[in-house]
Amino acid sequence: MNKTPVIEINGVSKSFKDVKAVNHLSLTIYEGEYVALLGPNGAGKTTLIEMIEGIQKPDEGSIAILGMSWKTHAQKLHRAIGLSLQETRFIDKITTEETLNLFGSFYGLGQRRTEEILDLVNLKEKRKAYTVTLSGGQKQRLALGIALLNNPKILLLDEPTTGLDPAARREIWKILEKLRSDLGTTMILTTHYMEEAEVLCERILIMDKGQFIAQGTLSELNAKHGEGDLIEISFGNNFDIEALGLSGIKKLNWIAPHTKVQIFVDNIAEVLPAVINSAKTKNIKIEELLSRKMTLDDLFISMTGRHLHD
Numbered sequence: 628m629n630k631t632p633v634i635e636i637n638g639v640s641k642s643f644k645d646v647k648a649v650n651h652l653s654l655t656i657y658e659g660e661y662v663a664l665l666g667p668n669g670a671g672k673t674t675l676i677e678m679i680e681g682i683q684k685p686d687e688g689s690i691a692i693l694g695m696s697w698k699t700h701a702q703k704l705h706r707a708i709g710l711s712l713q714e715t716r717f718i719d720k721i722t723t724e725e726t727l728n729l730f731g732s733f734y735g736l737g738q739r740r741t742e743e744i745l746d747l748v749n750l751k752e753k754r755k756a757y758t759v760t761l762s763g764g765q766k767q768r769l770a771l772g773i774a775l776l777n778n779p780k781i782l783l784l785d786e787p788t789t790g791l792d793p794a795a796r797r798e799i800w801k802i803l804e805k806l807r808s809d810l811g812t813t814m815i816l817t818t819h820y821m822e823e824a825e826v827l828c829e830r831i832l833i834m835d836k837g838q839f840i841a842q843g844t845l846s847e848l849n850a851k852h853g854e855g856d857l858i859e860i861s862f863g864n865n866f867d868i869e870a871l872g873l874s875g876i877k878k879l880n881w882i883a884p885h886t887k888v889q890i891f892v893d894n895i896a897e898v899l900p901a902v903i904n905s906a907k908t909k910n911i912k913i914e915e916l917l918s919r920k921m922t923l924d925d926l927f928i929s930m931t932g933r934h935l936h937d
């Protein structure tokens with residue numbers, strides 16, 4: 628990977644009254660990287676991305692983008708960055724095409740760029756539709772199209788797919804993947820969806836309470852913080868697995884006391900037969916059994932005791 632720093636965040640904090648939304652964070656993002664800020668509601672993702680966007684001012688610390696700061700180079704940074712906010716409101720009574728033309732005019736762009744964007748975000752068929760009639764996914768693609776009008780080097784997206792169905796979400800992902808492969812764009816996105824972070828981003832920063840609690844690639848996160856594989860079992864009767872003293876179990880998490888459990892293990896093949904045999908010996912019925920690789924949500928639960936989603 629090219630190691631040119633594009634965004635350098637140094638000891639940045641931001642409080643709202645008694646809430647420390649972002650707590651002394653530092654982070655460097657390199658050219659061409661796709662980075663996800665993943666975390667539950669209130670983790671501080673929007674506050675952090677808005678400080679990078681120049682919308683909020685840090686209480687302390689510094690942010691340099693392409694070596695420039697918002698204080699001294701606001702105009703240049705506006706040209707280098709494309710952003711889409713958590714909720715984009717459009718003017719209802721103008722069309723998709725007119726909306727792009729309007730935003731394009733702020734950058735001195737014309738119809739040609741509008742055509743390119745309509746093509747890129749797959750909204751050609753909706754060019755004459757009033758924005759108020761667009762579906763959630765189409766609106767998000769239009770917001771993304773606006774962010775892309777000035778051909779930004781850096782894309783900052785706050786929850787670009789929240790509330791969309793899986794198909795609409797995947798359509799946005801396709802566009803973002805194309806930008807990476809064709810243009811080498813650098814991107815930070817915030818998301819609640821672990822799958823979005825896993826699919827799109829080589830680096831994932833898991834945020835909670837204004838801090839990064841873990842970061843790395845998915846496999847790095849799993850290797851460092853993850854606990855291997857996961858077995859989830861529902862029993863017909865109470866089963867005290869702890870009392871068995873089985874080896875190879877890293878952690879137990881009871882979902883329903885004594886009847887539904889998540890078992891974190893290094894090696895499924897080692898632990899699973901032992902659990903099944905013990906249940907059989909004790910005449911305890913296994914009603915449901917599932918084994919899988921750990922996901923980021925499992926990782927988050929094991930670190931905080933909470934889900935990424937509420």
Ligand SMILES: Nc1ncnc2c1ncn2[C@@H]1O[C@H](COP(=O)(O)OP(=O)(O)OP(=O)(O)O)[C@@H](O)[C@H]1O
Pocket residue numbers: 643644646647648666667668669670671672673674675819
């Ligand atoms: N303008 C504000 N005034 C007061 N409190 C705020 C403001 N903006 C954010 N906060 C608080 O700061 C904390 C972090 O909020 P932030 O919106 O950055 O989190 P988030 O991770 O983006 O959450 P979500 O996923 O729900 O958007 C929360 O406790 C929030 O209530």
